[in-house]
Structures are given as structure tokens and as C-alpha cells.
Amino acid sequence: MPEIRSTPTPPSTGGRLVYAVGDVHGYAAALKALLADIARDAEASRPAETPLLVFVGDYVDRGPDSRGVIDLILETEASGRFEVVALKGNHEDALLRFLEEPAYASSWIGNWGETTIISYGIVPPEPHDTAACERAQARFAAAFPEGHRAFLGRLALQQTVGDYLFVHAGVRPGVALDAQIPRDLMWIRYDFLECADDFGKVVVHGHTPSAGRPEIKANRINIDTGVYFTGLLTAVRLEGETRRFIQAGV
Numbered sequence: 257m258p259e260i261r262s263t264p265t266p267p268s269t270g271g272r273l274v275y276a277v278g279d280v281h282g283y284a285a286a287l288k289a290l291l292a293d294i295a296r297d298a299e300a301s302r303p304a305e306t307p308l309l310v311f312v313g314d315y316v317d318r319g320p321d322s323r324g325v326i327d328l329i330l331e332t333e334a335s336g337r338f339e340v341v342a343l344k345g346n347h348e349d350a351l352l353r354f355l356e357e358p359a360y361a362s363s364w365i366g367n368w369g370e371t372t373i374i375s376y377g378i379v380p381p382e383p384h385d386t387a388a389c390e391r392a393q394a395r396f397a398a399a400f401p402e403g404h405r406a407f408l409g410r411l412a413l414q415q416t417v418g419d420y421l422f423v424h425a426g427v428r429p430g431v432a433l434d435a436q437i438p439r440d441l442m443w444i445r446y447d448f449l450e451c452a453d454d455f456g457k458v459v460v461h462g463h464t465p466s467a468g469r470p471e472i473k474a475n476r477i478n479i480d481t482g483v484y485f486t487g488l489l490t491a492v493r494l495e496g497e498t499r500r501f502i503q504a505g506v
């Protein structure tokens with residue numbers, strides 16, 4: 257019997273115009289430039305339906321203006337030009353923990369949070385000074401805007417559009433997409449990255465930087481181009497079966 261092979265259908269959004277923005281990490285100026293390009297592109301594309309704009313998470317830490325990044329996402333949402341879906345990255349997961357847990361302050365400030373607390377007007381303490389870190393945590397929690405707290409509270413873990421699944425980090429191979437746990441969606445790396453299996457959807461993700469250019473595989477698209485060391489922030493534009501990348505520099 258000859259083997260019957262069907263031609264694989266390219267993944268599609270089902271027609272919808274979708275943009276997904278990679279890990280921003282405090283680079284508000286790059287995000288502003290990228291969003292301006294996306295807005296121009298969306299206008300020129302004349303989509304039948306409001307375009308979807310997905311942010312794959314990791315808005316804060318590393319770069320100089322975490323606060324400005326969240327403000328920009330909230331402004332974009334308020335403009336009504338896009339349906340905005342903001343996903344939760346592991347850095348937002350950690351920031352939420354810092355807001356609740358003084359005992360986590362020293363470790364978070366020492367590893368990740370210093371530039372973030374500075375962007376909210378708090379002078380960073382010496383990370384090894386536990387008491388000073390706990391005082392900074394209390395000041396930060398008091399200064400943290402209500403609108404930003406609400407934003408962190410409503411971040412999504414995943415979004416599906418047609419043949420695409422958008423997540424921050426990835427999915428656990430061998431586990432059904434509807435049975436994935438939040439920790440994997442926000443934190444997984446190599447078990448996901450090294451897996452060539454068909455996950456059932458093409459996974460659009462960030463989290464593990466691919467230096468300067470997006471990484472395109474049959475089963476996933478990595479749009480984290482490591483803005484904090486490459487200076488390049490990347491978005492993917494998907495419409496029907498078409499796929500294109502848009503980049504902005506720091």
C-alpha cells in the first residue's frame with residue numbers, strides 16, 4: 257500500500273490580525289517605538305476585526321523603566337485600538353510575591369528587582385541588609401499604584417488564536433494544553449525548548465532569549481530577542497497564514 261501523505265496546512269490565526277510582543281524588561285522607549293510601528297501597520301492593514309495585541313510577559317526588571325512599560329501597556333489598552341491580552345511572565349510572578357512577602361525582599365532585590373524599585377521612586381537598599389530590604393518592600397508596596405496592582409492581578413497565563421497558543425515560557429511536553437500548570441507556562445525552559453514534538457498548537461513564547469533574532473521552529477516561535485543585551489525588541493505579526501516580524505531598537 258502506498259503511504260498516503262497529506263500536505264500539512266500552514267498554521268493560521270483563522271484570519272484575525274494578531275501581534276505578539278516579546279519580553280520588554282523595562283525598556284519602555286523601545287516598546288514605545290515598537291507600538292508606534294505596530295499601530296501604523298494595523299491602520300494600513302484595515303482588518304475587519306479589532307486586532308489582537310498579545311504581550312508575552314516579563315515587563316519588569318533589568319531595564320531602566322519598568323513602571324513606564326506597564327503605563328504604556330495600560331495606555332494602549334485604554335486607546336481601544338487593539339484588544340490587549342497581557343500574559344504573566346515569571347518576573348511578574350516574582351514581583352507579585354515581593355509585594356506580598358517581606359521575607360522575599362532581600363533575594364528579589366539582590367537578583368532582579370533593583371531597577372524596578374528605582375523606577376517606582378524607591379531608593380534601593382544594599383541587598384544583604386535584610387532589614388533595609390524589608391523596609392524598602394513596605395515603601396514599595398505603599399507606593400505601588402493601584403492601577404498597576406490591578407494589572408498584575410488580571411494577567412492571563414495563555415491565549416489561543418486559531419492554530420497558535422501564546423504563553424510566556426512554554427508548555428510541558430506530554431501534557432495536554434488544557435492541563436498545563438501555571439509554573440510551567442511561566443518558567444519552563446529546556447524540556448520545552450529541546451522538544452520537537454507537535455504540541456497541538458504552534459507555541460508563541462518568550463522567556464529564554466534568542467540573541468537578536470526570533471527563533472522559528474515548526475512547533476514554536478520564540479520572540480524574546482534579549483532586549484537587555486541586544487537592544488532589540490521583537491514582535492510577530494500573524495494574519496491568516498502569514499507571518500512577519502517587527503523589531504525596534506533601544
Ligand SMILES: [Mn+2]
Binds near residue numbers: 345346464
Ligand atoms: Mn521570563
